[in-house]
Amino acid sequence: MPETGRLVLAATPLGDVGDASRRLVEALAAADVIAAEDTRRLRSLAAALDVTPTGRVVSFYEDVETSRLPKLLEALRSGETVLLVTDAGMPSVSDPGYRLVAACVEEDLPVTCLPGPSAVTTALALSGLASDRFCFDGFAPRKGGERAKWLSGLATEPRTTVFFESPHRLASTLRDAAGVLGADRRAAVCRELTKTYEEVKRGELGELADWADEGVRGEITVVLAGAPPRSTSVEDLVAEVAERAAAGERLKTVAAEVAEATGVSKKELYDAVLTARRSAK
Numbered sequence: 001m002p003e004t005g006r007l008v009l010a011a012t013p014l015g016d017v018g019d020a021s022r023r024l025v026e027a028l029a030a031a032d033v034i035a036a037e038d039t040r041r042l043r044s045l046a047a048a049l050d051v052t053p054t055g056r057v058v059s060f061y062e063d064v065e066t067s068r069l070p071k072l073l074e075a076l077r078s079g080e081t082v083l084l085v086t087d088a089g090m091p092s093v094s095d096p097g098y099r100l101v102a103a104c105v106e107e108d109l110p111v112t113c114l115p116g117p118s119a120v121t122t123a124l125a126l127s128g129l130a131s132d133r134f135c136f137d138g139f140a141p142r143k144g145g146e147r148a149k150w151l152s153g154l155a156t157e158p159r160t161t162v163f164f165e166s167p168h169r170l171a172s173t174l175r176d177a178a179g180v181l182g183a184d185r186r187a188a189v190c191r192e193l194t195k196t197y198e199e200v201k202r203g204e205l206g207e208l209a210d211w212a213d214e215g216v217r218g219e220i221t222v223v224l225a226g227a228p229p230r231s232t233s234v235e236d237l238v239a240e241v242a243e244r245a246a247a248g249e250r251l252k253t254v255a256a257e258v259a260e261a262t263g264v265s266k267k268e269l270y271d272a273v274l275t276a277r278r279s280a281k
Contacts (some may be wrong), residue, residue, distance in 0.1 A: 005032070005080040007072075007104050011090045011116030014219075015195035017048045023200070025051050028227055031083035033075050035060035035068070037096055039094075041087050060084065071157050072100060076109050083251060091119045094138045094164060118192035118194055119221045120162050126200050127160070127188035127223035134160040140173050147173060151180040154224065156261040161224040167191075171212035173179045178205035186225040232262045234272050241273050259261075 010027055015020040028046055029032065032055045036042035039059050046053055060068050084091045084100060091097035100210055104111045124131050137154075140163050141147040154161055165173050170189070177185070183206030190200045197218065201211060241258050245251040252270060259266035 004109060004247040005076040005078065005082065006081045006110035007076060007100065008114060009084050009091045009101070010083055010114040010253070011118065012085050013087055013088075013115045014088045014119055014122065014155060014193050015198075017045065019114050019117050019194060020045075020049055021114060022046055023168060024116065025049050025113035026212075027083050028053050028080070031055045033058065033078035033082045033183065035072060035082060035084045035100070037061050037086040042085060055081075055083070059098050059246070060100075062096055063150050065096050068179060069100060069103055072214075073103055073107065073109070076104065077107075078232035083192075088117070088119070090116070093118065093120060102181060111116070117194070119164070119167065119190075119219070122193050124162055126190055128202055129160050129186065129188060129223055129225050131160060131227075133158070134162060134268050137161055137163040139164045139166075140169070143168065143265070144172075144176070147176055148180060151177055154227070155181055156227050158226045158263075160226050163224070165220045165222055167218060167220055168214045170222075171209060173222075174205055174212050178209050181205060181224075181227075185227075188223040190223065191216060193221065226247045229263065232264065234268050234274050235271055236262050237262060237264065238272050238276050241269060242276060245273070 008031065009029055010024050012024065028049070031053070034042065034053055034055055034057045036057060037060060042057060058255045060070065064119065069171050072188065081165055084097055086095035086097065092101055116227055120136050124134055135157070141150050182206060186203070186207045187205055187208055188200055188202045189208055192198045195218070201208060210217070220239045222240055241251070241254050255270040255273065256266050259269050
């Protein structure tokens with residue numbers, strides 16, 4: 001019975017091939033199987049790094065992830081090393097990879113990672129916004145209604161939020177964000193990170209929306225400042241919680257959600273609503 005192989009997740013350069021690690025070069029040369037989001041890009045990267053892959057190269061993009069899993073898992077079970085790379089950055093971070101990693105975890109197959117470039121942390125570091133606590137939200141919703149709902153959820157999010165956006169939707173997303181979150185909420189738009197025309201535009205959402213109206217090209221990562229602290233008292237929130245509970249939501253659940261969003265004590269808010277109920281009788 002052959003020794004079990006392992007899945008290797010490898011971060012690839014965002015643009016500048018000089019950011020490729022020595023371990024990535026070695027892995028490209030030695031892997032038995034290379035699963036690549038775009039095989040043409042993989043071969044271009046290999047050529048730029050002056051390395052010749054000796055293993056089998058297979059495509060592994062969103063539309064074929066599920067169908068490719070059985071063969072890749074079979075290779076791992078048989079003792080082969082499978083290297084997973086995407087077009088840029090870390091596999092499984094808004095790129096193919098999550099399903100394969102989850103399947104390996106389910107079967108207790110070894111998974112390791114060659115760390116490296118990530119548009120998320122690179123943009124966060126360049127933004128000039130708070131980076132001690134942040135969240136990543138993938139790509140902004142494409143449709144206006146879904147995007148408005150998503151932005152409403154960020155209205156009270158205290159952490160810095162990082163998300164991706166396409167250049168042709170950037171202006172409308174920033175305009176919607178200014179309308180929902182306030183034109184003065186600070187943000188940074190990072191485009192073409194590590195490439196020749198890298199640009200980081202920092203400012204308020206209203207200003208950034210005006211700038212984006214002129215047209216923006218390239219790969220876009222947006223960093224949005226967290227919501228400012230709200231000076232809200234328990235008493236200010238009692239009516240909101242009571243109204244939602246009266247509409248059919250569970251009181252404890254509503255109290256917990258509102259308390260988390262506003263920073264007040266969950267117990268104090270819950271007790272205050274019960275007191276208000278008793279007083280109203």
